[in-house]
Amino acid sequence: MAGKLIANLIVMGSGIIGRAMLQAYRKALENANKTGVAHEAVNNIRRASKTMTEQEARQILGVTEQSTWEEIAQRYDKLFERNATSGSFYLQSKVHRAKECLENVYQKNKQDGTPT
Structure with a gap:
């Protein structure tokens, strides 16, 4: 019985942590798009890879x-x-x-x- 309870806690905890990480990642992308950081970073990568x-x-x-x-x-x-x-x-x-x-x-x- 205790093993089942521990297993349930682990599954629930990992689900909560996974959702929180996904939500934080989405929020970070949203913030980067608002400030233009993501677009600027992509342009810098493209520019750096093309120029000699x-x-x-x-x-x-x-x-x-x-x-x-x-x-x-x-x-x-x-x-x-x-x-x-x-x-x-x-x-x-x-x-x-x-x-x-x-x-x-x-x-x-x-x-x-x-x-x-």
């Missing part, structure tokens, strides 16, 4: 900050062609994205009048 930093682009192409645009273009051509013939599409696309990233940096520096 200048440092990462330089590492992929194997160039330094002192490299000229011509050196970057030559390195890009070499790596892109190598991956086109005997490499992987993934690496080829990373090389292409790295060139695009550095191209944006160099164009921005050119507009600002900063030496490259």
